[in-house]
Amino acid sequence: MTWLNSLSYGSGGWGDELLHGLGVTLGLAIATFPFAIVLSFLIHWAKVSRYTPVRLFGRAYTTVFKSLPEILTLLILYYQSQAIVSWVVETVAPGSHLSISPFVAGMMALAFVISAYGSEVVRAALNAVGKGQFEAAASLGLSPFNAFFKVILPQVWRHAIPGFGNLWVILLKDTSLVSVITLFELTHVATLAINTTRQPFLFFGLIAVIYVLLVTLSTRAQKQIEKRVSRGFIREENGDV
Amino acid sequence: MFELYFGEMSRWNDGLILTAVMSTLSVVIGFFVALPIALARSKSKGILGFLALGYVNIFRGVPLLVLMFLIYYGSGQFSRELRGLGLWWFFRDAYYCGLLALVLNTAAYQAEIIRGSLDTISASVLETNAALNLTPWTSFRRVLLPIAFAKALPPLGNEYILMVKATSLLAIITVFDLMGQARMIFSETFDLRVYYIAAAHYLVLVLLIEWALRRFEARIKWMA
Numbered sequence: 427m428t429w430l431n432s433l434s435y436g437s438g439g440w441g442d443e444l445l446h447g448l449g450v451t452l453g454l455a456i457a458t459f460p461f462a463i464v465l466s467f468l469i470h471w472a473k474v475s476r477y478t479p480v481r482l483f484g485r486a487y488t489t490v491f492k493s494l495p496e497i498l499t500l501l502i503l504y505y506q507s508q509a510i511v512s513w514v515v516e517t518v519a520p521g522s523h524l525s526i527s528p529f530v531a532g533m534m535a536l537a538f539v540i541s542a543y544g545s546e547v548v549r550a551a552l553n554a555v556g557k558g559q560f561e562a563a564a565s566l567g568l569s570p571f572n573a574f575f576k577v578i579l580p581q582v583w584r585h586a587i588p589g590f591g592n593l594w595v596i597l598l599k600d601t602s603l604v605s606v607i608t609l610f611e612l613t614h615v616a617t618l619a620i621n622t623t624r625q626p627f628l629f630f631g632l633i634a635v636i637y638v639l640l641v642t643l644s645t646r647a648q649k650q651i652e653k654r655v656s657r658g659f660i661r662e663e664n665g666d667v
Numbered sequence: 668m669f670e671l672y673f674g675e676m677s678r679w680n681d682g683l684i685l686t687a688v689m690s691t692l693s694v695v696i697g698f699f700v701a702l703p704i705a706l707a708r709s710k711s712k713g714i715l716g717f718l719a720l721g722y723v724n725i726f727r728g729v730p731l732l733v734l735m736f737l738i739y740y741g742s743g744q745f746s747r748e749l750r751g752l753g754l755w756w757f758f759r760d761a762y763y764c765g766l767l768a769l770v771l772n773t774a775a776y777q778a779e780i781i782r783g784s785l786d787t788i789s790a791s792v793l794e795t796n797a798a799l800n801l802t803p804w805t806s807f808r809r810v811l812l813p814i815a816f817a818k819a820l821p822p823l824g825n826e827y828i829l830m831v832k833a834t835s836l837l838a839i840i841t842v843f844d845l846m847g848q849a850r851m852i853f854s855e856t857f858d859l860r861v862y863y864i865a866a867a868h869y870l871v872l873v874l875l876i877e878w879a880l881r882r883f884e885a886r887i888k889w890m891a
Binding site: 493 | 729730731
Protein backbone atom coordinates (compact mmCIF):
# COMPACT_ATOMS: atom_id res chain seq x y z
CA MET A 427 0.00 0.00 0.00
CA THR A 428 2.88 2.37 -0.64
CA TRP A 429 0.79 4.32 -3.08
CA LEU A 430 -1.47 5.41 -0.25
CA ASN A 431 1.47 7.27 1.30
CA SER A 432 1.51 9.75 -1.55
CA LEU A 433 -2.08 10.66 -0.68
CA SER A 434 -1.45 11.13 3.02
CA TYR A 435 -2.32 14.35 4.77
CA GLY A 436 0.76 16.30 5.71
CA SER A 437 4.21 17.13 4.43
CA GLY A 438 4.89 13.64 3.10
CA GLY A 439 1.79 13.30 0.95
CA TRP A 440 -0.44 15.27 -1.33
CA GLY A 441 -3.70 14.83 0.58
CA ASP A 442 -3.77 18.33 2.01
CA GLU A 443 -2.74 19.93 -1.29
CA LEU A 444 -5.46 18.03 -3.12
CA LEU A 445 -8.03 19.17 -0.58
CA HIS A 446 -6.88 22.73 -1.03
CA GLY A 447 -7.10 22.29 -4.80
CA LEU A 448 -10.65 20.99 -4.43
CA GLY A 449 -11.45 24.09 -2.41
CA VAL A 450 -10.09 26.35 -5.15
CA THR A 451 -12.02 24.43 -7.82
CA LEU A 452 -15.27 24.78 -5.90
CA GLY A 453 -14.47 28.37 -4.95
CA LEU A 454 -13.87 29.33 -8.56
CA ALA A 455 -17.10 27.69 -9.72
CA ILE A 456 -19.15 29.19 -6.88
CA ALA A 457 -17.64 32.65 -7.35
CA THR A 458 -18.23 32.59 -11.09
CA PHE A 459 -21.78 31.28 -11.19
CA PRO A 460 -23.68 34.34 -9.84
CA PHE A 461 -21.82 36.60 -12.28
CA ALA A 462 -22.61 34.22 -15.11
CA ILE A 463 -26.32 34.25 -14.22
CA VAL A 464 -26.54 38.05 -14.02
CA LEU A 465 -24.57 38.34 -17.29
CA SER A 466 -26.97 35.84 -18.89
CA PHE A 467 -29.90 38.15 -18.16
CA LEU A 468 -28.00 41.21 -19.39
CA ILE A 469 -26.98 39.50 -22.63
CA HIS A 470 -30.52 38.29 -23.18
CA TRP A 471 -31.81 41.85 -22.77
CA ALA A 472 -29.13 43.10 -25.13
CA LYS A 473 -30.33 40.60 -27.74
CA VAL A 474 -33.95 41.81 -27.51
CA SER A 475 -33.07 45.49 -27.11
CA ARG A 476 -34.84 48.00 -29.31
CA TYR A 477 -31.50 49.63 -30.16
CA THR A 478 -29.82 47.95 -33.10
CA PRO A 479 -26.19 48.39 -31.95
CA VAL A 480 -27.02 46.84 -28.57
CA ARG A 481 -28.81 43.97 -30.31
CA LEU A 482 -25.84 43.42 -32.61
CA PHE A 483 -23.50 43.44 -29.62
CA GLY A 484 -25.61 40.79 -27.88
CA ARG A 485 -25.61 38.58 -30.95
CA ALA A 486 -21.88 39.02 -31.53
CA TYR A 487 -21.18 38.22 -27.88
CA THR A 488 -23.03 34.91 -28.02
CA THR A 489 -21.62 33.94 -31.41
CA VAL A 490 -18.04 34.66 -30.36
CA PHE A 491 -18.12 33.05 -26.94
CA LYS A 492 -20.02 30.02 -28.21
CA SER A 493 -17.63 29.52 -31.14
CA LEU A 494 -14.26 29.97 -29.45
CA PRO A 495 -12.75 27.09 -27.48
CA GLU A 496 -12.93 27.91 -23.77
CA ILE A 497 -9.19 27.48 -23.44
CA LEU A 498 -8.52 30.07 -26.15
CA THR A 499 -10.94 32.53 -24.55
CA LEU A 500 -9.16 31.98 -21.27
CA LEU A 501 -5.66 32.55 -22.70
CA ILE A 502 -6.71 35.66 -24.64
CA LEU A 503 -8.48 37.19 -21.64
CA TYR A 504 -5.60 36.35 -19.31
CA TYR A 505 -2.84 37.80 -21.48
CA GLN A 506 -4.90 40.67 -22.87
CA SER A 507 -6.20 41.88 -19.52
CA GLN A 508 -2.66 41.61 -18.17
CA ALA A 509 -1.40 43.74 -21.05
CA ILE A 510 -4.14 46.33 -20.50
CA VAL A 511 -3.59 46.48 -16.75
CA SER A 512 0.19 46.81 -17.19
CA TRP A 513 -0.31 49.60 -19.69
CA VAL A 514 -2.73 51.47 -17.42
CA VAL A 515 -0.47 51.07 -14.38
CA GLU A 516 2.52 52.19 -16.41
CA THR A 517 0.73 55.36 -17.55
CA VAL A 518 -0.77 56.21 -14.15
CA ALA A 519 2.13 55.27 -11.92
CA PRO A 520 5.32 54.47 -13.83
CA GLY A 521 7.54 51.91 -12.20
CA SER A 522 4.87 50.09 -10.21
CA HIS A 523 3.53 46.71 -11.11
CA LEU A 524 0.17 44.98 -10.93
CA SER A 525 -0.64 41.54 -12.19
CA ILE A 526 -3.93 39.81 -12.94
CA SER A 527 -4.43 36.70 -10.85
CA PRO A 528 -5.28 33.48 -12.71
CA PHE A 529 -8.35 33.23 -10.47
CA VAL A 530 -9.77 36.52 -11.74
CA ALA A 531 -8.88 35.73 -15.35
CA GLY A 532 -10.53 32.33 -14.98
CA MET A 533 -13.64 33.91 -13.47
CA MET A 534 -13.95 36.36 -16.35
CA ALA A 535 -13.44 33.79 -19.09
CA LEU A 536 -15.80 31.23 -17.56
CA ALA A 537 -18.47 33.84 -16.80
CA PHE A 538 -18.37 35.09 -20.40
CA VAL A 539 -18.59 31.60 -21.88
CA ILE A 540 -21.31 30.36 -19.52
CA SER A 541 -23.39 33.51 -19.96
CA ALA A 542 -23.31 33.13 -23.75
CA TYR A 543 -25.14 29.82 -23.27
CA GLY A 544 -27.06 31.17 -20.28
CA SER A 545 -28.68 33.95 -22.31
CA GLU A 546 -30.52 31.22 -24.22
CA VAL A 547 -31.66 29.58 -21.00
CA VAL A 548 -33.02 32.97 -19.91
CA ARG A 549 -34.83 33.47 -23.20
CA ALA A 550 -36.54 30.09 -22.99
CA ALA A 551 -37.46 30.62 -19.32
CA LEU A 552 -38.90 34.09 -19.94
CA ASN A 553 -40.89 32.72 -22.87
CA ALA A 554 -42.25 29.98 -20.63
CA VAL A 555 -43.44 32.56 -18.09
CA GLY A 556 -45.14 34.42 -20.88
CA LYS A 557 -45.70 37.99 -21.87
CA GLY A 558 -49.09 38.09 -20.16
CA GLN A 559 -47.49 38.30 -16.73
CA PHE A 560 -45.63 41.45 -17.74
CA GLU A 561 -48.76 43.01 -19.19
CA ALA A 562 -50.79 42.11 -16.13
CA ALA A 563 -48.12 43.61 -13.87
CA ALA A 564 -48.07 46.78 -16.00
CA SER A 565 -51.85 47.08 -15.88
CA LEU A 566 -51.68 46.88 -12.08
CA GLY A 567 -49.41 49.90 -12.22
CA LEU A 568 -46.15 48.18 -11.33
CA SER A 569 -43.03 49.81 -12.65
CA PRO A 570 -41.00 47.67 -15.06
CA PHE A 571 -38.42 47.29 -12.29
CA ASN A 572 -40.98 46.03 -9.78
CA ALA A 573 -42.71 43.92 -12.40
CA PHE A 574 -39.46 42.13 -13.15
CA PHE A 575 -38.26 41.57 -9.59
CA LYS A 576 -41.60 40.91 -7.92
CA VAL A 577 -43.58 39.15 -10.63
CA ILE A 578 -41.39 37.74 -13.39
CA LEU A 579 -38.19 36.70 -11.62
CA PRO A 580 -39.85 34.50 -8.96
CA GLN A 581 -41.53 32.58 -11.78
CA VAL A 582 -38.53 32.43 -14.07
CA TRP A 583 -36.42 30.30 -11.70
CA ARG A 584 -38.67 27.27 -12.00
CA HIS A 585 -38.16 27.18 -15.76
CA ALA A 586 -34.50 28.16 -15.67
CA ILE A 587 -33.28 25.59 -13.15
CA PRO A 588 -32.73 22.67 -15.57
CA GLY A 589 -30.82 24.90 -17.99
CA PHE A 590 -28.74 26.62 -15.35
CA GLY A 591 -28.16 23.28 -13.63
CA ASN A 592 -26.59 21.98 -16.86
CA LEU A 593 -24.46 25.10 -17.10
CA TRP A 594 -23.32 24.66 -13.50
CA VAL A 595 -22.04 21.18 -14.37
CA ILE A 596 -20.27 22.54 -17.47
CA LEU A 597 -18.76 25.32 -15.34
CA LEU A 598 -17.58 22.86 -12.72
CA LYS A 599 -15.77 20.81 -15.34
CA ASP A 600 -14.40 23.84 -17.19
CA THR A 601 -12.62 25.05 -14.06
CA SER A 602 -10.07 22.33 -14.88
CA LEU A 603 -8.96 24.46 -17.85
CA VAL A 604 -7.77 27.23 -15.55
CA SER A 605 -4.97 24.86 -14.52
CA VAL A 606 -3.37 25.84 -17.83
CA ILE A 607 -2.76 29.38 -16.52
CA THR A 608 -1.35 27.82 -13.32
CA LEU A 609 -4.23 28.36 -10.93
CA PHE A 610 -3.70 26.06 -7.94
CA GLU A 611 -6.90 24.06 -8.45
CA LEU A 612 -7.54 20.32 -8.47
CA THR A 613 -6.12 19.50 -11.92
CA HIS A 614 -3.06 21.67 -11.42
CA VAL A 615 -2.35 20.15 -8.01
CA ALA A 616 -2.52 16.70 -9.60
CA THR A 617 -0.01 17.76 -12.28
CA LEU A 618 2.34 19.08 -9.60
CA ALA A 619 1.96 15.94 -7.52
CA ILE A 620 2.83 13.79 -10.52
CA ASN A 621 6.06 15.70 -11.12
CA THR A 622 7.39 14.46 -7.80
CA THR A 623 5.59 11.16 -7.23
CA ARG A 624 5.62 9.78 -10.82
CA GLN A 625 2.19 8.27 -10.33
CA PRO A 626 0.12 9.89 -13.09
CA PHE A 627 -2.56 7.22 -13.20
CA LEU A 628 -3.19 7.37 -9.48
CA PHE A 629 -3.55 11.15 -9.30
CA PHE A 630 -5.44 11.76 -12.53
CA GLY A 631 -7.65 8.78 -11.75
CA LEU A 632 -8.34 10.17 -8.30
CA ILE A 633 -9.28 13.64 -9.48
CA ALA A 634 -11.38 12.12 -12.27
CA VAL A 635 -13.34 10.29 -9.56
CA ILE A 636 -13.66 13.52 -7.57
CA TYR A 637 -15.05 15.38 -10.60
CA VAL A 638 -17.54 12.58 -11.30
CA LEU A 639 -18.67 12.70 -7.67
CA LEU A 640 -19.06 16.49 -7.78
CA VAL A 641 -21.10 16.26 -10.97
CA THR A 642 -23.26 13.44 -9.59
CA LEU A 643 -23.91 15.38 -6.39
CA SER A 644 -24.78 18.49 -8.40
CA THR A 645 -27.24 16.58 -10.55
CA ARG A 646 -28.85 15.06 -7.45
CA ALA A 647 -29.16 18.48 -5.83
CA GLN A 648 -30.61 19.90 -9.02
CA LYS A 649 -33.29 17.18 -9.12
CA GLN A 650 -34.21 17.98 -5.51
CA ILE A 651 -34.48 21.70 -6.22
CA GLU A 652 -36.53 21.03 -9.33
CA LYS A 653 -38.90 18.88 -7.33
CA ARG A 654 -39.16 21.53 -4.66
CA VAL A 655 -39.85 24.47 -6.95
CA SER A 656 -42.41 22.62 -9.02
CA ARG A 657 -44.50 21.46 -6.07
CA GLY A 658 -48.03 22.67 -6.58
CA PHE A 659 -47.63 22.59 -10.36
CA ILE A 660 -49.07 19.90 -12.59
CA ARG A 661 -46.48 18.43 -14.91
CA GLU A 662 -47.90 19.44 -18.28
CA GLU A 663 -45.37 17.51 -20.36
CA ASN A 664 -46.75 14.16 -19.21
CA GLY A 665 -50.23 15.13 -20.26
CA ASP A 666 -51.67 13.90 -16.94
CA VAL A 667 -53.55 17.07 -16.16
CA MET B 668 -1.21 40.97 -38.01
CA PHE B 669 -0.94 39.91 -41.63
CA GLU B 670 2.66 38.78 -41.46
CA LEU B 671 1.76 36.63 -38.47
CA TYR B 672 -0.81 34.91 -40.65
CA PHE B 673 0.72 34.88 -44.13
CA GLY B 674 4.25 34.34 -42.84
CA GLU B 675 3.11 31.22 -41.00
CA MET B 676 0.41 30.21 -43.46
CA SER B 677 1.49 26.58 -43.84
CA ARG B 678 1.45 26.05 -40.05
CA TRP B 679 -1.97 27.64 -39.70
CA ASN B 680 -3.27 25.43 -42.51
CA ASP B 681 -1.75 22.30 -40.98
CA GLY B 682 -3.38 23.16 -37.67
CA LEU B 683 -6.73 23.88 -39.29
CA ILE B 684 -6.67 20.58 -41.17
CA LEU B 685 -5.72 18.62 -38.05
CA THR B 686 -8.49 20.30 -36.03
CA ALA B 687 -11.02 19.47 -38.74
CA VAL B 688 -9.79 15.87 -39.09
CA MET B 689 -9.61 15.14 -35.35
CA SER B 690 -13.03 16.61 -34.60
CA THR B 691 -14.70 14.87 -37.54
CA LEU B 692 -13.04 11.53 -36.78
CA SER B 693 -14.00 11.68 -33.11
CA VAL B 694 -17.62 12.60 -33.86
CA VAL B 695 -18.00 9.84 -36.49
CA ILE B 696 -16.29 7.10 -34.45
CA GLY B 697 -18.09 8.38 -31.35
CA PHE B 698 -21.42 7.99 -33.15
CA PHE B 699 -20.84 4.29 -33.74
CA VAL B 700 -19.66 3.80 -30.16
CA ALA B 701 -22.74 5.68 -28.96
CA LEU B 702 -25.26 3.57 -30.92
CA PRO B 703 -25.09 0.38 -28.79
CA ILE B 704 -24.95 2.48 -25.62
CA ALA B 705 -28.04 4.42 -26.67
CA LEU B 706 -29.84 1.18 -27.53
CA ALA B 707 -28.94 -0.30 -24.15
CA ARG B 708 -30.12 2.88 -22.41
CA SER B 709 -33.36 2.94 -24.35
CA LYS B 710 -34.37 -0.71 -24.53
CA SER B 711 -32.62 -2.58 -21.73
CA LYS B 712 -33.86 -2.42 -18.16
CA GLY B 713 -31.29 -4.93 -16.92
CA ILE B 714 -27.55 -5.07 -16.49
CA LEU B 715 -26.83 -3.65 -19.98
CA GLY B 716 -28.90 -0.58 -19.32
CA PHE B 717 -27.18 -0.11 -15.99
CA LEU B 718 -23.71 -0.40 -17.56
CA ALA B 719 -24.67 2.06 -20.28
CA LEU B 720 -25.91 4.53 -17.68
CA GLY B 721 -22.64 4.10 -15.78
CA TYR B 722 -20.64 4.79 -18.94
CA VAL B 723 -22.64 7.95 -19.68
CA ASN B 724 -22.41 9.29 -16.14
CA ILE B 725 -18.69 8.67 -15.83
CA PHE B 726 -17.61 10.10 -19.17
CA ARG B 727 -19.92 13.08 -18.90
CA GLY B 728 -18.60 13.75 -15.41
CA VAL B 729 -14.86 13.75 -16.11
CA PRO B 730 -13.51 16.99 -17.61
CA LEU B 731 -12.09 16.21 -21.05
CA LEU B 732 -8.71 17.68 -20.11
CA VAL B 733 -8.45 15.33 -17.12
CA LEU B 734 -9.52 12.39 -19.30
CA MET B 735 -6.76 13.22 -21.81
CA PHE B 736 -4.18 13.49 -19.02
CA LEU B 737 -5.41 10.23 -17.54
CA ILE B 738 -5.09 8.34 -20.81
CA TYR B 739 -1.90 9.94 -22.15
CA TYR B 740 0.17 10.45 -18.99
CA GLY B 741 -1.62 7.85 -16.85
CA SER B 742 -0.82 5.06 -19.29
CA GLY B 743 2.86 5.86 -18.77
CA GLN B 744 2.60 4.34 -15.32
CA PHE B 745 1.80 1.01 -16.98
CA SER B 746 4.19 1.26 -19.90
CA ARG B 747 5.79 -2.11 -19.13
CA GLU B 748 2.46 -3.92 -18.96
CA LEU B 749 1.20 -2.14 -22.08
CA ARG B 750 4.38 -3.08 -23.93
CA GLY B 751 3.78 -6.67 -22.91
CA LEU B 752 0.28 -6.49 -24.34
CA GLY B 753 1.61 -4.94 -27.55
CA LEU B 754 -0.49 -1.80 -27.02
CA TRP B 755 2.27 0.64 -26.19
CA TRP B 756 2.47 2.10 -29.73
CA PHE B 757 -1.08 3.33 -29.16
CA PHE B 758 -0.69 4.85 -25.71
CA ARG B 759 2.72 6.32 -26.49
CA ASP B 760 1.21 8.54 -29.17
CA ALA B 761 -0.48 11.78 -28.09
CA TYR B 762 -2.61 11.75 -31.25
CA TYR B 763 -4.12 8.32 -30.56
CA CYS B 764 -4.57 9.05 -26.86
CA GLY B 765 -6.21 12.38 -27.62
CA LEU B 766 -8.51 10.81 -30.16
CA LEU B 767 -9.46 8.06 -27.71
CA ALA B 768 -10.32 10.64 -25.05
CA LEU B 769 -12.39 12.66 -27.53
CA VAL B 770 -14.26 9.54 -28.70
CA LEU B 771 -15.00 8.32 -25.16
CA ASN B 772 -16.27 11.79 -24.24
CA THR B 773 -18.44 12.47 -27.28
CA ALA B 774 -19.86 8.92 -27.29
CA ALA B 775 -21.35 9.57 -23.85
CA TYR B 776 -23.05 12.77 -25.01
CA GLN B 777 -24.14 11.31 -28.35
CA ALA B 778 -25.57 8.24 -26.63
CA GLU B 779 -27.88 10.49 -24.60
CA ILE B 780 -28.88 12.43 -27.71
CA ILE B 781 -29.66 9.26 -29.70
CA ARG B 782 -31.49 7.70 -26.76
CA GLY B 783 -33.63 10.81 -26.53
CA SER B 784 -34.62 10.61 -30.17
CA LEU B 785 -35.15 6.82 -30.07
CA ASP B 786 -37.53 7.31 -27.15
CA THR B 787 -39.63 9.83 -29.06
CA ILE B 788 -40.33 7.49 -31.98
CA SER B 789 -43.99 6.64 -31.58
CA ALA B 790 -45.16 3.13 -30.76
CA SER B 791 -47.13 2.97 -34.01
CA VAL B 792 -43.87 2.86 -35.97
CA LEU B 793 -42.84 -0.24 -34.02
CA GLU B 794 -46.27 -1.79 -34.57
CA THR B 795 -46.05 -1.07 -38.29
CA ASN B 796 -42.67 -2.78 -38.43
CA ALA B 797 -44.09 -5.80 -36.63
CA ALA B 798 -47.06 -5.87 -38.97
CA LEU B 799 -44.69 -5.83 -41.94
CA ASN B 800 -42.89 -8.79 -40.37
CA LEU B 801 -39.55 -6.95 -40.19
CA THR B 802 -36.99 -8.64 -38.00
CA PRO B 803 -35.87 -6.49 -35.03
CA TRP B 804 -32.52 -5.89 -36.72
CA THR B 805 -34.04 -4.81 -40.05
CA SER B 806 -36.56 -2.68 -38.21
CA PHE B 807 -33.77 -0.96 -36.33
CA ARG B 808 -31.44 -0.52 -39.28
CA ARG B 809 -33.92 0.48 -42.00
CA VAL B 810 -36.55 2.38 -40.01
CA LEU B 811 -35.70 3.33 -36.44
CA LEU B 812 -32.10 4.39 -37.04
CA PRO B 813 -32.80 6.73 -39.97
CA ILE B 814 -35.69 8.37 -38.11
CA ALA B 815 -33.70 8.64 -34.90
CA PHE B 816 -30.80 10.15 -36.83
CA ALA B 817 -33.00 12.74 -38.53
CA LYS B 818 -34.57 13.68 -35.20
CA ALA B 819 -31.18 13.85 -33.50
CA LEU B 820 -29.46 15.86 -36.20
CA PRO B 821 -29.74 19.33 -34.63
CA PRO B 822 -28.28 18.26 -31.26
CA LEU B 823 -25.72 16.05 -32.99
CA GLY B 824 -24.66 19.07 -35.04
CA ASN B 825 -24.28 20.99 -31.80
CA GLU B 826 -22.13 18.17 -30.47
CA TYR B 827 -19.97 18.37 -33.59
CA ILE B 828 -19.35 22.07 -32.92
CA LEU B 829 -18.56 21.33 -29.28
CA MET B 830 -16.04 18.75 -30.46
CA VAL B 831 -14.37 21.22 -32.83
CA LYS B 832 -13.83 23.40 -29.77
CA ALA B 833 -12.84 20.45 -27.59
CA THR B 834 -10.04 19.39 -29.95
CA SER B 835 -8.22 22.54 -28.81
CA LEU B 836 -7.43 20.68 -25.58
CA LEU B 837 -5.25 18.34 -27.63
CA ALA B 838 -2.74 21.18 -27.73
CA ILE B 839 -2.14 20.68 -24.01
CA ILE B 840 -0.94 17.10 -24.63
CA THR B 841 1.41 18.30 -27.42
CA VAL B 842 -0.75 17.73 -30.48
CA PHE B 843 -0.34 20.41 -33.16
CA ASP B 844 -3.91 21.24 -33.97
CA LEU B 845 -4.97 24.85 -34.54
CA MET B 846 -4.51 25.65 -30.88
CA GLY B 847 -1.21 23.77 -30.74
CA GLN B 848 0.19 25.75 -33.68
CA ALA B 849 -1.04 28.98 -32.09
CA ARG B 850 0.72 28.15 -28.82
CA MET B 851 3.87 27.27 -30.76
CA ILE B 852 3.89 30.50 -32.78
CA PHE B 853 3.06 32.46 -29.62
CA SER B 854 6.02 30.93 -27.78
CA GLU B 855 8.27 32.15 -30.62
CA THR B 856 6.86 35.65 -31.05
CA PHE B 857 5.16 36.52 -27.72
CA ASP B 858 2.68 38.39 -29.86
CA LEU B 859 -0.87 38.23 -28.49
CA ARG B 860 -2.31 38.72 -31.97
CA VAL B 861 -1.41 35.08 -32.66
CA TYR B 862 -4.28 34.03 -30.43
CA TYR B 863 -6.64 36.42 -32.16
CA ILE B 864 -5.74 34.82 -35.49
CA ALA B 865 -6.49 31.39 -33.96
CA ALA B 866 -9.79 32.79 -32.66
CA ALA B 867 -10.68 34.01 -36.16
CA HIS B 868 -10.00 30.51 -37.50
CA TYR B 869 -12.30 28.88 -34.96
CA LEU B 870 -15.01 31.47 -35.55
CA VAL B 871 -15.00 30.93 -39.31
CA LEU B 872 -14.81 27.14 -38.94
CA VAL B 873 -17.75 27.00 -36.52
CA LEU B 874 -19.88 29.39 -38.58
CA LEU B 875 -19.18 27.34 -41.73
CA ILE B 876 -20.16 24.11 -40.00
CA GLU B 877 -23.33 25.73 -38.65
CA TRP B 878 -24.27 26.89 -42.12
CA ALA B 879 -23.63 23.45 -43.64
CA LEU B 880 -25.59 21.74 -40.87
CA ARG B 881 -28.60 24.02 -41.39
CA ARG B 882 -28.67 23.11 -45.08
CA PHE B 883 -28.38 19.41 -44.33
CA GLU B 884 -31.10 19.62 -41.68
CA ALA B 885 -33.46 21.30 -44.15
CA ARG B 886 -32.98 18.38 -46.53
CA ILE B 887 -33.86 15.58 -44.13
CA LYS B 888 -36.41 17.46 -42.04
CA TRP B 889 -39.28 15.49 -43.63
CA MET B 890 -38.13 12.35 -41.82
CA ALA B 891 -37.92 13.78 -38.31
